[in-house]
Amino acid sequence: MIADSINNECGVMARFSFRAANRIIDIQCQRGRAYPSRFSLKMLQYSADHGHRSAMSQLGSLLYNCGVGRAVKRSGLEYIRMAAKAGDAEAQYQLGKAYYDGGLTHQDNKAATHWLALAVDRGHEQAAEVLQQCQTALNDETEEHPTLA
Structure with a gap:
């Protein structure tokens, strides 16, 4: 899984941010939080905006499936589309x-x-x-x- 999530096209900071965001999300889930924190979403967004394919997919999925409002869901669908094309x-x-x-x-x-x-x-x-x-x-x-x- 981790090997699939690391893209050679994205930078070191994007990979680090993706791993850190996933770790934070895992901890939050273990503590019973249903939705990731704003901080972890920002970390995912940083990774996605810097070309990390798995971050695009994960952020898009969170925004599309759990986001509030059509604009947020459309933004999620755009991240999904970018990851799909990648x-x-x-x-x-x-x-x-x-x-x-x-x-x-x-x-x-x-x-x-x-x-x-x-x-x-x-x-x-x-x-x-x-x-x-x-x-x-x-x-x-x-x-x-x-x-x-």
Whole structure:
């Protein structure tokens, strides 16, 4: 896990900040805190803004799933999108699921299929189930509207 989280493209401080933020979050969870502190989120944001792929994915997930308000959730989705483009399997799954669900973004089964297939190729187990559902929905759309094919 740690080997996957270290990106050669990001700097030493970004890697250090990511590790420290995760350690703080682990301690907070052990003490019963449901959501990370503002300080640990700022550390994750620093790492994400300096190119740390796993930090982008983790921060995006926290903001998208637990954030309050559409602006915060959209910001989270942008971090997820950056991590997905950088090749993070969890982010690819989350982005594909966001397109499939269509809650904060427009529902786009074609984009969902693309991101979920990439996540499956990287070994993400949950993505395979959602990909199958998405492909079924995409086939149904194509049958209903042949011009979409």
